[in-house]
Amino acid sequence: MKPTLKIITLFAFLSTLANCKGLDETDRIQNDVPANNIRPVGGGCDGCKLMYVDMPETIQATDTSAGWDETGQKLLIQGTVYKKGGKVPATDVIIYYWQTDNDGYYSPKKGMGEGAKRHGHIRGWVKTDVSGNYSIFTIRPAPYPNEDMPAHIHTSIKEPNIADEYYIDEFVFDDDPLLTRKKTEARENRGGSGILHITTVDELQVANHNIFLGLHIPNYPD
């Protein structure tokens, strides 16, 4: 073998060894992988950490939001959270929710943690009980003024055995004229469909809504 060919062969061999070590720095940045090469469950999200701002030490399976005593259509969202696979109820799963008020604004209130003000004052937490159940008493959020985005309630999840918090599909309403077919088809279905089916009991609107952990959640552990 000629000396030049030997050098090329050696370089190719060393390159192969380097690739076997995994992602190099450029690959890591291009693939949005943190320095420890562990991808966050759910892929990370803007604002999910705000669930910890003003979070109470004890969280019940039922929560009544600040909106309940304000003007607006009263709404109960209740259901069961299931573990991956969809059959076994998941206990001690925290669901954090935040929503607009009856005018379509994330309106902050005095005394709120500074970082959480962008989520408005109608926010809260529930933690699933031994049967995986949760209930949220709140009001229907109004859509953003002068926009065509459907009215929605944001939700993020913190599971007891997963370090990362992550978002699931925001709750929207099947009777909302702004929820077009195109917008429905564009939804990610993270945790299952977030489209709430509304029934009315006396003057209360009720949505029975189950959540399926791991469904369409990137990097979710097996």
Ligand SMILES: [Fe+2]
């Ligand atoms: Fe929003």
